Amino acid sequence: MSRLKISVVCCDNTPEKLSQIVEIEVDSALLDELVLADTEQQLAAGEAKGLHNAAHHEQHGPVTYLQEVHEGGFSIFVGAPDSLQETFIGTGGRVAFIDDQGPGHGSKVGPDGVRRTLRVLKGHLELPS
Numbered sequence: 001m002s003r004l005k006i007s008v009v010c011c012d013n014t015p016e017k018l019s020q021i022v023e024i025e026v027d028s029a030l031l032d033e034l035v036l037a038d039t040e041q042q043l044a045a046g047e048a049k050g051l052h053n054a055a056h057h058e059q060h061g062p063v064t065y066l067q068e069v070h071e072g073g074f075s076i077f078v079g080a081p082d083s084l085q086e087t088f089i090g091t092g093g094r095v096a097f098i099d100d101q102g103p104g105h106g107s108k109v110g111p112d113g114v115r116r117t118l119r120v121l122k123g124h125l126e127l128p129s
Contacts, residue, residue: 002028006066007087007095008125009054009076009105017102019078021087021095022127034121036060043074045113051081053104054097057120064121065097072114077106098124 003025011017036057057063073090081103088110089095099105 004028004031004094006125007076007089007093008127009078009095009097009099010124010127011099011101016080017099018080019099019102019105021076021078024125024127026125031066031119031121034064034123036063036120036122038117038119040115041118042115043109043113045072045109045111048108049106051077051104051106053102054100056100060122062098062100062124064123064125066119066121066125067095067097068117068119069093070115070117072112073110074114074116075108075110077108096121096125 006024006026008022008024009019010022012020054065069089069091073088075086075088077084077086079085
Protein backbone atom coordinates (compact mmCIF):
# COMPACT_ATOMS: atom_id res chain seq x y z
CA MET A 1 0.00 0.00 0.00
CA SER A 2 1.26 3.44 -0.81
CA ARG A 3 0.73 6.46 1.40
CA LEU A 4 -0.28 9.71 -0.23
CA LYS A 5 0.32 13.19 1.17
CA ILE A 6 -2.81 15.34 1.05
CA SER A 7 -3.43 18.95 2.05
CA VAL A 8 -6.89 19.09 3.65
CA VAL A 9 -8.94 22.29 3.70
CA CYS A 10 -11.05 21.97 6.86
CA CYS A 11 -12.70 24.11 9.54
CA ASP A 12 -10.67 25.20 12.53
CA ASN A 13 -11.87 24.76 16.12
CA THR A 14 -12.97 28.38 16.64
CA PRO A 15 -16.66 29.37 16.87
CA GLU A 16 -16.24 31.04 13.44
CA LYS A 17 -15.16 27.71 11.86
CA LEU A 18 -12.56 29.44 9.68
CA SER A 19 -10.97 27.39 6.93
CA GLN A 20 -7.42 26.12 7.42
CA ILE A 21 -5.09 23.63 5.73
CA VAL A 22 -3.88 20.51 7.54
CA GLU A 23 -1.39 18.02 6.08
CA ILE A 24 -2.16 14.29 6.33
CA GLU A 25 -1.07 10.97 4.83
CA VAL A 26 -3.62 8.40 3.67
CA ASP A 27 -3.34 4.89 2.23
CA SER A 28 -4.21 5.00 -1.48
CA ALA A 29 -6.28 1.79 -1.11
CA LEU A 30 -8.55 3.53 1.42
CA LEU A 31 -9.19 6.38 -1.01
CA ASP A 32 -10.10 3.91 -3.76
CA GLU A 33 -12.71 2.31 -1.47
CA LEU A 34 -14.38 5.67 -0.75
CA VAL A 35 -14.79 6.97 -4.34
CA LEU A 36 -18.37 7.90 -5.29
CA ALA A 37 -17.42 9.64 -8.55
CA ASP A 38 -14.45 11.06 -10.40
CA THR A 39 -14.20 13.65 -13.13
CA GLU A 40 -11.37 15.02 -15.25
CA GLN A 41 -11.33 18.83 -15.24
CA GLN A 42 -9.46 21.40 -17.29
CA LEU A 43 -9.81 25.03 -16.21
CA ALA A 44 -8.48 28.16 -17.90
CA ALA A 45 -5.92 30.45 -16.29
CA GLY A 46 -7.36 32.95 -13.85
CA GLU A 47 -10.75 31.29 -13.23
CA ALA A 48 -11.74 32.13 -9.67
CA LYS A 49 -14.38 31.29 -7.07
CA GLY A 50 -15.06 33.48 -4.08
CA LEU A 51 -15.59 32.10 -0.59
CA HIS A 52 -17.64 28.89 -0.62
CA ASN A 53 -18.00 25.69 1.39
CA ALA A 54 -17.54 22.03 0.53
CA ALA A 55 -21.19 21.14 -0.13
CA HIS A 56 -22.82 17.97 1.15
CA HIS A 57 -23.86 15.26 -1.33
CA GLU A 58 -27.62 14.91 -1.93
CA GLN A 59 -27.63 11.20 -1.01
CA HIS A 60 -24.48 10.64 1.04
CA GLY A 61 -24.34 13.76 3.21
CA PRO A 62 -20.83 14.98 4.13
CA VAL A 63 -18.27 14.12 1.45
CA THR A 64 -14.64 14.91 0.68
CA TYR A 65 -13.72 16.63 -2.58
CA LEU A 66 -10.25 15.36 -3.48
CA GLN A 67 -8.36 17.05 -6.31
CA GLU A 68 -5.12 15.80 -7.86
CA VAL A 69 -3.29 18.25 -10.11
CA HIS A 70 -1.78 16.77 -13.31
CA GLU A 71 -0.67 20.02 -15.02
CA GLY A 72 -0.55 23.67 -13.96
CA GLY A 73 -2.12 24.47 -10.62
CA PHE A 74 -4.39 26.64 -8.54
CA SER A 75 -4.32 28.69 -5.36
CA ILE A 76 -6.53 28.13 -2.34
CA PHE A 77 -7.38 30.99 0.01
CA VAL A 78 -8.14 30.12 3.65
CA GLY A 79 -8.54 31.85 7.00
CA ALA A 80 -10.38 34.97 8.07
CA PRO A 81 -12.26 36.58 5.14
CA ASP A 82 -10.48 39.91 5.69
CA SER A 83 -6.97 38.36 5.73
CA LEU A 84 -6.99 35.23 3.56
CA GLN A 85 -3.79 33.19 3.26
CA GLU A 86 -2.84 31.79 -0.16
CA THR A 87 -1.46 28.29 -0.80
CA PHE A 88 -0.57 27.13 -4.32
CA ILE A 89 -1.23 23.50 -5.30
CA GLY A 90 0.89 22.58 -8.34
CA THR A 91 1.57 19.56 -10.53
CA GLY A 92 1.51 16.36 -8.47
CA GLY A 93 -0.24 18.05 -5.55
CA ARG A 94 -3.35 16.68 -3.85
CA VAL A 95 -5.85 18.73 -1.89
CA ALA A 96 -9.08 17.65 -0.20
CA PHE A 97 -11.96 19.91 0.84
CA ILE A 98 -14.12 19.18 3.90
CA ASP A 99 -14.78 22.72 5.16
CA ASP A 100 -18.58 22.48 5.23
CA GLN A 101 -19.14 25.24 7.85
CA GLY A 102 -18.04 28.83 8.39
CA PRO A 103 -17.16 31.29 5.61
CA GLY A 104 -15.36 28.62 3.52
CA HIS A 105 -12.41 28.95 1.14
CA GLY A 106 -11.70 30.68 -2.17
CA SER A 107 -9.71 29.50 -5.17
CA LYS A 108 -8.06 30.81 -8.32
CA VAL A 109 -6.52 28.91 -11.22
CA GLY A 110 -2.86 29.71 -11.84
CA PRO A 111 -1.36 31.41 -14.92
CA ASP A 112 -0.92 28.10 -16.79
CA GLY A 113 -4.45 26.82 -16.17
CA VAL A 114 -5.00 23.49 -14.46
CA ARG A 115 -5.74 19.92 -15.50
CA ARG A 116 -6.87 17.84 -12.54
CA THR A 117 -8.93 14.89 -11.40
CA LEU A 118 -11.77 15.58 -8.97
CA ARG A 119 -12.87 12.65 -6.84
CA VAL A 120 -15.88 12.73 -4.55
CA LEU A 121 -15.28 10.48 -1.52
CA LYS A 122 -17.84 9.14 0.97
CA GLY A 123 -17.58 10.98 4.29
CA HIS A 124 -14.81 13.26 5.49
CA LEU A 125 -11.20 12.19 5.62
CA GLU A 126 -10.05 11.64 9.18
CA LEU A 127 -7.82 14.35 10.60
CA PRO A 128 -5.27 13.97 13.39
CA SER A 129 -6.55 15.08 16.79
